[in-house]
Amino acid sequence: MSTSECQDAMRSLQVSLGERSYPIHIGPGLLGDSRWIAPHLAGRQVLVVTNETVAPLYLARLREGLPEGLEVRELVLPDGEATKTLEHVSRIWDALLEAGFNRRCTLIALGGGVIGDMVGFAAACYQRGVAFIQVPTTLLSQVDSSVGGKTGVNHPRGKNMIGAFWQPRAVLIDTDTLATLPPRELSAGLAEVIKYGLIRDAGFLAWLEAEIPTLRELDAAALTQAIERSCAIKAEIVAEDETEQGVRALLNLGHTFGHAIEAHQGYGNWLHGEAVGAGMLMAAELSHRLGWLSDADVARARRLIEEAGLPLTAPGEMDVKAFLDLMRLDKKNIDSRLRLILLRRLGDARVHDETPPALLEELLDTFPRC
Amino acid sequence: MSTSECQDAMRSLQVSLGERSYPIHIGPGLLGDSRWIAPHLAGRQVLVVTNETVAPLYLARLREGLPEGLEVRELVLPDGEATKTLEHVSRIWDALLEAGFNRRCTLIALGGGVIGDMVGFAAACYQRGVAFIQVPTTLLSQVDSSVGGKTGVNHPRGKNMIGAFWQPRAVLIDTDTLATLPPRELSAGLAEVIKYGLIRDAGFLAWLEAEIPTLRELDAAALTQAIERSCAIKAEIVAEDETEQGVRALLNLGHTFGHAIEAHQGYGNWLHGEAVGAGMLMAAELSHRLGWLSDADVARARRLIEEAGLPLTAPGEMDVKAFLDLMRLDKKNIDSRLRLILLRRLGDARVHDETPPALLEELLDTFPRC
Numbered sequence: 218m219s220t221s222e223c224q225d226a227m228r229s230l231q232v233s234l235g236e237r238s239y240p241i242h243i244g245p246g247l248l249g250d251s252r253w254i255a256p257h258l259a260g261r262q263v264l265v266v267t268n269e270t271v272a273p274l275y276l277a278r279l280r281e282g283l284p285e286g287l288e289v290r291e292l293v294l295p296d297g298e299a300t301k302t303l304e305h306v307s308r309i310w311d312a313l314l315e316a317g318f319n320r321r322c323t324l325i326a327l328g329g330g331v332i333g334d335m336v337g338f339a340a341a342c343y344q345r346g347v348a349f350i351q352v353p354t355t356l357l358s359q360v361d362s363s364v365g366g367k368t369g370v371n372h373p374r375g376k377n378m379i380g381a382f383w384q385p386r387a388v389l390i391d392t393d394t395l396a397t398l399p400p401r402e403l404s405a406g407l408a409e410v411i412k413y414g415l416i417r418d419a420g421f422l423a424w425l426e427a428e429i430p431t432l433r434e435l436d437a438a439a440l441t442q443a444i445e446r447s448c449a450i451k452a453e454i455v456a457e458d459e460t461e462q463g464v465r466a467l468l469n470l471g472h473t474f475g476h477a478i479e480a481h482q483g484y485g486n487w488l489h490g491e492a493v494g495a496g497m498l499m500a501a502e503l504s505h506r507l508g509w510l511s512d513a514d515v516a517r518a519r520r521l522i523e524e525a526g527l528p529l530t531a532p533g534e535m536d537v538k539a540f541l542d543l544m545r546l547d548k549k550n551i552d553s554r555l556r557l558i559l560l561r562r563l564g565d566a567r568v569h570d571e572t573p574p575a576l577l578e579e580l581l582d583t584f585p586r587c
Numbered sequence: 588m589s590t591s592e593c594q595d596a597m598r599s600l601q602v603s604l605g606e607r608s609y610p611i612h613i614g615p616g617l618l619g620d621s622r623w624i625a626p627h628l629a630g631r632q633v634l635v636v637t638n639e640t641v642a643p644l645y646l647a648r649l650r651e652g653l654p655e656g657l658e659v660r661e662l663v664l665p666d667g668e669a670t671k672t673l674e675h676v677s678r679i680w681d682a683l684l685e686a687g688f689n690r691r692c693t694l695i696a697l698g699g700g701v702i703g704d705m706v707g708f709a710a711a712c713y714q715r716g717v718a719f720i721q722v723p724t725t726l727l728s729q730v731d732s733s734v735g736g737k738t739g740v741n742h743p744r745g746k747n748m749i750g751a752f753w754q755p756r757a758v759l760i761d762t763d764t765l766a767t768l769p770p771r772e773l774s775a776g777l778a779e780v781i782k783y784g785l786i787r788d789a790g791f792l793a794w795l796e797a798e799i800p801t802l803r804e805l806d807a808a809a810l811t812q813a814i815e816r817s818c819a820i821k822a823e824i825v826a827e828d829e830t831e832q833g834v835r836a837l838l839n840l841g842h843t844f845g846h847a848i849e850a851h852q853g854y855g856n857w858l859h860g861e862a863v864g865a866g867m868l869m870a871a872e873l874s875h876r877l878g879w880l881s882d883a884d885v886a887r888a889r890r891l892i893e894e895a896g897l898p899l900t901a902p903g904e905m906d907v908k909a910f911l912d913l914m915r916l917d918k919k920n921i922d923s924r925l926r927l928i929l930l931r932r933l934g935d936a937r938v939h940d941e942t943p944p945a946l947l948e949e950l951l952d953t954f955p956r957c
Contacts, residue, residue: 303673303677307673310742310748310749311742311744314742314744314745314748314916315744317915317916338712341751342708342712342739342749342750342751343748343749344748344750345737345739345747345750345751345752345830345831346751346752346830367715369712369715372680372681372684374681374684374685375684377715378680378684378713378714379680379712379713380712380714380715381711381712381715381716381751382715382716460715460716461715545687546684546687546689
């Protein structure tokens with residue numbers, strides 16, 4: 218992974234995955250500028266997939282940034298996590314087949330993580346794999362789901378249960394798109410930003426403690442820096458472990474708890490980042506009970522999560538059994554053993570599958586509810 | 588790819604794909620013998636997927652061949668090419684999630700190509716990829732779809748349009764299962780066997796001309812030899828080109844015409860091998876019109892296809908336009924160019940994308956109809 222300054226406010230990283238390596242470009246004004254998209258198109262056939270919220274805001278601008286002479290189709294899906302289903306991915310396949318698109322077509326995902334995950338999965342399976350480009354428009358998708366090649370959809374019995382590893386040709390992050398992001402979604406994105414500090418970079422964590430208010434005020438320079446550092450950490454980890462055999466599991470800090478909350482509440486009622494926010498605090502508390510984090514460490518984590526505008530409590534209706542049943546479905550588990558990501562120190566996460574069940578149950582029992 | 592004799596009638600090949608290499612074991616009595624399955628299970632959780640035709644014949648025998656102490660579930664789907672849909676793959680995912688199976692589970696595909704393609708695709712996408720073992724029970728699937736990692740389902744607008752490349756952990760071919768195969772399906776399997784001779788091995792083609800009657804009488808030794816040579820040729824080609832960027836396209840001899848026939852007739856009305864049989868003859872005739880094959884070559888191909896019990900004509904209702912419209916959807920096409928596999932000589936196939944349209948239309952117009 219290398220970082221270079223391309224022009225005034227532009228930053229570029231490279232995710233190193235051999236033949237499947239790809240660039241991430243971050244900066245203002247990318248959408249309308251064909252220099253960033255053109256080199257990554259596989260052929261003349263292009264399908265842009267977006268949602269009803271993003272289409273009126275950015276679809277025209279993206280279209281302006283496409284080179285001439287292409288055969289461009291557009292598909293606008295409904296918005297929201299509840300749409301992340303096989304049925305909606307099927308609509309993408311239907312659109313590709315109706316257009317008669319072949320294996321040299323390119324899919325462009327314009328939107329948040331839901332659009333990115335669905336379009337990536339559609340690309341992974343259309344004619345056994347075609348090109349796709351990520352154009353994430355939410356902070357969460359810019360720092361998380363657009364990097365790493367995880368694609369897929371939810372199932373009534375579990376989140377992201379159906380999917381594939383499939384890498385984009387490029388990720389184009391236009392920071393201008395954050396201007397229209399609702400504050401609640403900005404907070405959800407900050408959850409993942411904080412996660413990178415907690416698992417891998419104590420210096421970044423300290424920077425975030427100082428800059429969280431600035432980030433919430435949408436300061437462009439601070440956002441660019443936060444996105445760049447987040448993508449760099451994620452790219453580094455993904456390059457080490459593309460298919461989640463080892464270190465990549467660390468990226469799931471807060472996610473085993475968080476996925477349980479999302480599954481229990483019905484996808485889309487809690488934002489993913491909100492569930493991860495509460496989940497990270499649960500992981501920090503459990504790390505404290507294991508003797509890994511001090512009271513002061515947990516207090517720092519809690520304060521940062523709170524300042525980011527994220528929940529510090531779990532849903533009132535979720536009892537211990539509800540948590541345990543849903544957590545057992547987690548993809549990280551090996552056979553019947555519960556595998557968690559916990560914090561050895563702030564800035565240093567570990568995969569842990571030897572948490573005493575009583576300790577976990579005690580945490581789940583006493584963790585505050587809303 | 589290497590071949591070795593394991594015991595009296597057992598043959599084993601290795602498909603060489605780096606980390607994804609896997610063995611193919613061929614011989615009688617494999618199903619009930621746990622030595623062949625046990626080494627390839629990823630963990631304790633096993634889902635066996637089969638169909639209503641195969642279940643009463645071989646499911647109990649497969650179960651006997653599984654080691655003790657496993658958590659085994661079974662799913663029996665309807666039979667036939669018409670069931671090769673996303674809806675039926677979803678039923679496999681539902682079964683896995685209902686059982687609470689994690690990423691260390693193993694899927695076993697017991698049946699023909701339809702079961703193999705669906706189970707492989709289900710394995711490719713369940714939790715972004717789990718292990719699967721192919722136990723093909725038809726000649727077609729033994730020599731074709733069980734080798735090479737192509738998985739997927741049909742779409743109303745085209746065959747195999749949705750899928751993934753996903754390699755099995757092992758392919759176990761129990762030749763005893765051919766005893767219950769209907770003659771029409773045996774012929775369909777022979778179409779693919781003949782294909783290997785036509786595209787790559789003139790010596791094997793000559794052997795087939797002598798042995799076709801023996802094969803149709805289900806002579807075990809001849810069948811084992813035909814399966815082994817077919818798998819060896821396919822394994823060799825797949826090892827050279829896992830994701831069909833080049834030489835692997837040769838395996839599609841007769842398939843562009845054949846897929847058009849299948850799509851036009853509705854999947855399952857013509858058997859895949861029957862459509863490929865007629866399609867190979869169309870490819871041979873077109874090769875003759877290009878000046879590549881002699882009259883005598885085409886006559887040899889026609890005689891072998893006929894002796895295998897395969898159709899020598901296309902469906903009466905398919906006019907030139909119907910063929911062209913469906914052939915244009917073929918995955919081998921680059922942009923709007925029609926790409927065909929044709930025969931430079933018997934035993935030597937070529938990818939050809941410069942067939943003069945008039946020549947193709949003339950062939951489609953004059954090729955006999957039933």
